[in-house]
Amino acid sequence: MTLRLSEEQTAKLRATAEREGVSMQTAALNAIDDYVERRTQRRDEIIEQIFTEDAKLFDRLADA
Numbered sequence: 001m002t003l004r005l006s007e008e009q010t011a012k013l014r015a016t017a018e019r020e021g022v023s024m025q026t027a028a029l030n031a032i033d034d035y036v037e038r039r040t041q042r043r044d045e046i047i048e049q050i051f052t053e054d055a056k057l058f059d060r061l062a063d064a
Contacts, residue, residue, distance in 0.1 A: 003028070 005013065017027035051058065 013024050013027055016031075017024045020027060020030075022030070
């Protein structure tokens with residue numbers, strides 16, 4: 001896989017990597033992992049909220 005970054009993105013990634021004392025690749029992989037984890041967690045929270053708020057509706061649908 002090839003990831004093409006703008007000059008600005010490359011500079012930000014380099015600065016982050018230097019600040020954290022890791023390689024640019026490690027910083028990028030950490031950012032991807034964090035992004036995916038946040039999205040997954042948010043999705044799970046939304047699903048839980050829907051099931052909680054609409055529990056009675058789901059119960060009625062299950063009995064239908």
